Amino acid sequence: MAKNKSSNRGPGQRQLRVGESIRRILSEVFARGELHDPELAHVSITVGEVRMSPDLSVATVFVLPLGGENAEEVARALARNKGELRHLVTKELNIRFSPDLRFLPDLTFDQMAETERLLNLDAVKRDLAKPDEPE
Amino acid sequence: MSEARLFVTSARQQPLNCLLSLKVGSTFLRNLIYVLDNGETFSRVEKEFPTGLHNRELTAAELAQEVSFYVVRDPVARFFSLYFDKVVGKQENRFPWIIEKLKAHRVFHEGVDLSLNQHRDNCMSLLGFLGVRLRGKLKNPINPHWNKQITRVAKGIEFGLQPLMLENLEPQLLQIADGRIEGLEQAAKMVQSRNRSPQPPVAKSILTREMHEKISALYPEDIQLYDLVKTGWEVLGKPPEIKL
Numbered sequence: 001m002a003k004n005k006s007s008n009r010g011p012g013q014r015q016l017r018v019g020e021s022i023r024r025i026l027s028e029v030f031a032r033g034e035l036h037d038p039e040l041a042h043v044s045i046t047v048g049e050v051r052m053s054p055d056l057s058v059a060t061v062f063v064l065p066l067g068g069e070n071a072e073e074v075a076r077a078l079a080r081n082k083g084e085l086r087h088l089v090t091k092e093l094n095i096r097f098s099p100d101l102r103f104l105p106d107l108t109f110d111q112m113a114e115t116e117r118l119l120n121l122d123a124v125k126r127d128l129a130k131p132d133e134p135e
Numbered sequence: 136m137s138e139a140r141l142f143v144t145s146a147r148q149q150p151l152n153c154l155l156s157l158k159v160g161s162t163f164l165r166n167l168i169y170v171l172d173n174g175e176t177f178s179r180v181e182k183e184f185p186t187g188l189h190n191r192e193l194t195a196a197e198l199a200q201e202v203s204f205y206v207v208r209d210p211v212a213r214f215f216s217l218y219f220d221k222v223v224g225k226q227e228n229r230f231p232w233i234i235e236k237l238k239a240h241r242v243f244h245e246g247v248d249l250s251l252n253q254h255r256d257n258c259m260s261l262l263g264f265l266g267v268r269l270r271g272k273l274k275n276p277i278n279p280h281w282n283k284q285i286t287r288v289a290k291g292i293e294f295g296l297q298p299l300m301l302e303n304l305e306p307q308l309l310q311i312a313d314g315r316i317e318g319l320e321q322a323a324k325m326v327q328s329r330n331r332s333p334q335p336p337v338a339k340s341i342l343t344r345e346m347h348e349k350i351s352a353l354y355p356e357d358i359q360l361y362d363l364v365k366t367g368w369e370v371l372g373k374p375p376e377i378k379l
Contacts, residue, residue, distance in 0.1 A: 031363070031370040044378045046359045066359050066379050067285065132232065132268070132275050 015052040022059050022099070023050040025092045026085065034088065039077040043070075048106035052099070059089075059099040064106040071105035078103040140192040141294045143203065146171045147189045149316050150201035154291040157279045158216050159208045160301045163326060170322040195294045202312045204374075205291040207284055207364050208301040210354040211347060215338045217281055218261055223249070230280075236264060254341045262349045269353055285356040289379055297374035298364045311374060 011019070029035070030045045044066040051060045065074045078085065082101045090098040143152040146168050153168075155161040165188060169177050172189070193203075208216075221230045222237075237243035241260035244253035265281050279287070288298075299307040305323045312319050351358050360377070367375020 027362070027366045028370045031367045031375055033376070042378050044359075044363050044376075046362050064359065066363060066377065067356055068359075132236075132278070 011052065012054070015054065015056065018056055018093070018095075018099075019050040019052045019059065021093055022052075022061070022089055022101075023047045025089050026050070026061060029085065029088050035081055035084065037077055037081050040074070040081070043074060045074060045078075046106070056097060057099055058102060060102045060104060062104055062106040075103040075105050138194045139294075140194055141198065141290055141296075142190060142192050143198070144168065145189050145191045146316070148172065151312070151316050151319075152191065152193065152198060152201055152203040152296075154205040154288060154296060156206065156282075156284055156287040158213050158220075158281075159284060160206050160304055163304070164206070166326040167322055170325050171316070171318065174318075176325055198294055198296060202308075202315055203294075204297040204299050204308070204311060205288045206299045206301050206304060207288070207357075207361050209361050210284070210357040211342065211350050212301075213284070213357075214258075214262075214350050214354075215341070218258055219338065221280060222257065222261060223254075233261075233264065237261065251337065251340055254337065255343060255346065258341060258346055259349070262346065262353065266349075266353055283354055283357055285360055285379075288360070292377050292379045298367070298377055299374065300361075300364055300368060303368070307368070307374070 026047045030047070046064050046066065048062045048064060050062070052058070053060075061078075063075055063078060064071050079102070082103070086098055086101050089101070141154070144155050144165070145152045149171055151168070151171065153164055155164060166176065168188070193201075220228050222233060223229075234243060234245075237257070237260045241263055242256045243260055244257055246253075249257070268277055268281065269283070277283075277286075288296075292298075297311050299311070305327070308323070309320060363377055364375060367377075
């Protein structure tokens with residue numbers, strides 16, 4: 001879901017595979033409610049994307065609370081718990097290395113800007129001129 | 136101060152309550168409740184449910200004691216349901232005024248044998264049409280056929296209703312009912328045979344990456360909500376607790 005710019009060359013197959021595995025593991029950890037941070041107790045979190053560095057040492061995790069509010073705070077709270085999350089990910093992933101987890105807000109909501117752009121099109125302005133009819 | 140209450144649709148003699156959302160299995164659920172109440176399916180000829188729907192206003196505690204739920208649907212599937220039902224569907228189900236708008240201001244191909252690309256043009260037109268309305272730029276309230284699911288179910292989340300998925304509705308409903316709704320399985324079978332309007336096979340082929348991104352941009356919270364409910368059911372094998 002994240003729309004953040006990537007580097008010049010696209011990620012390799014292994015980066016994509018490991019990133020998706022971490023995304024799935026973290027989604028399941030959140031679904032099971034395995035974190036006990038009070039700041040995360042009242043929020044449902046989705047993981048839009050996990051982007052791996054080329055050497056797989058860093059996983060950038062794009063997260064968003066349901067509804068999109070307080071995304072920065074949630075990312076910070078997850079960063080506070082990254083030791084525990086890293087342990088859970090490494091255990092589930094069954095790999096020798098242990099990627100560092102960095103949490104950032106997912107920018108999916110920025111896609112709404114594209115819709116805003118649509119509003120400036122002439123077709124849309126004409127469409128808005130008359131109200132909708134009841135079905 | 137009186138305790139907060141949620142307006143739900145309920146069976147008359149059974150402890151079953153649901154929050155209905157259009158294009159998210161609402162016809163199936165209304166039919167199911169009708170069968171539970173009357174022991175038979177209602178006549179299409181009459182069009183309206185003879186006894187109407189039974190609505191109640193219940194507190195969170197009352198809802199928790201009964202089988203109380205809402206349903207979520209994959210926003211992509213819901214969009215195609217809208218398109219194939221209200222835009223290019225059977226004449227009696229269509230919203231002609233949408234077609235007029237699309238023809239006048241955007242692109243719309245008509246016909247019974249449209250190509251994939253013609254369907255794609257129509258879908259992108261419809262998404263543009265929905266984009267304007269979902270931004271709330273019109274005076275009319277947002278039509279519930281394309282309103283965001285999250286706006287409808289937010290109260291249900293607040294009141295602790297259990298989330299179910301449309302694609303697994305019957306088994307999930309039977310699971311949470313846990314034998315508390317007499318005749319539920321039989322009622323679901325009775326409704327099933329008469330209330331399925333599957334999307335044509337062409338639906339999956341129509342979807343493009345651009346279209347998927349547009350749907351995600353229009354319904355980001357619904358994408359999130361669906362992901363949370365789906366993952367929750369897969370991981371826990373029961374309805375997850377959704378927090379908003």
